[in-house]
Amino acid sequence: MSPLPLTLRPLLEGFGLGLGLIVAIGAQNAHVLRMGLRHDRVFVTAAVSTLSDVSLIALGVAGMGALLGERPEALRWVTLGGALFLVVYGARAMWSAVRGNEALDAGVGGAGGPAEGNASATGLRDAVLMALGFSLLNPHVYLDTVVLLGGVGGRLPLPDRWLFAAGAMAGSVLWFFGLAFGAKRLAPVFARPGAWRVLDATIAVVMWALALGLVVRGA
Numbered sequence: 001m002s003p004l005p006l007t008l009r010p011l012l013e014g015f016g017l018g019l020g021l022i023v024a025i026g027a028q029n030a031h032v033l034r035m036g037l038r039h040d041r042v043f044v045t046a047a048v049s050t051l052s053d054v055s056l057i058a059l060g061v062a063g064m065g066a067l068l069g070e071r072p073e074a075l076r077w078v079t080l081g082g083a084l085f086l087v088v089y090g091a092r093a094m095w096s097a098v099r100g101n102e103a104l105d106a107g108v109g110g111a112g113g114p115a116e117g118n119a120s121a122t123g124l125r126d127a128v129l130m131a132l133g134f135s136l137l138n139p140h141v142y143l144d145t146v147v148l149l150g151g152v153g154g155r156l157p158l159p160d161r162w163l164f165a166a167g168a169m170a171g172s173v174l175w176f177f178g179l180a181f182g183a184k185r186l187a188p189v190f191a192r193p194g195a196w197r198v199l200d201a202t203i204a205v206v207m208w209a210l211a212l213g214l215v216v217r218g219a
Contacts, residue, residue, distance in 0.1 A: 060150020
């Protein structure tokens with residue numbers, strides 16, 4: 001087998017590393033999954049999440065990763081703000097789990113889901129702000145995109161540096177849109193309110209665990 005062309009190596013390396021970092025379970029992915037399951041502003045949520053990641057990857061590769069690596073205190077306030085955001089969202093998810101009145105029914109929302117057809121339970125502005133919150137108030141996103149991907153890609157010579165960034169960006173596009181639109185395959189499972197209660201409770205625990213981890217690291 002002939003070796004990969006030099007022009008493809010940084011592209012595939014960026015794609016593999018970028019996809020490997022964002023696939024891990026976290027607040028951003030949990031939010032995208034939940035919106036996809038509810039058929040609620042699916043495209044907007046995936047698009048905002050993707051554009052946020054793409055922008056941060058570009059900043060990191062352009063040199064921000066090295067800058068933040070030299071100034072760890074710059075992430076302190078972002079870390080604390082992100083922890084507060086996760087605590088509040090976790091409380092909302094747990095409240096939904098306690099109420100247990102949400103279900104999906106063949107594309108028609110139940111007592112807490114979206115309305116029939118293409119209507120959404122969440123307003124466009126709120127959907128954009130929530131997606132931005134999970135993308136930009138989450139220090140893990142900065143560590144993955146700006147610091148790690150930026151640090152790795154920033155060491156490469158031109159034009160390999162931007163081929164690496166393009167590969168990582170492609171991974172974000174594939175993951176977020178695949179997760180958001182692929183979630184509908186799980187819709188039959190979430191036709192039962194009990195399944196939503198388990199999901200919401202799990203999301204709440206994950207949010208609080210992430211918040212605790214951020215506070216411990218930022219202390």
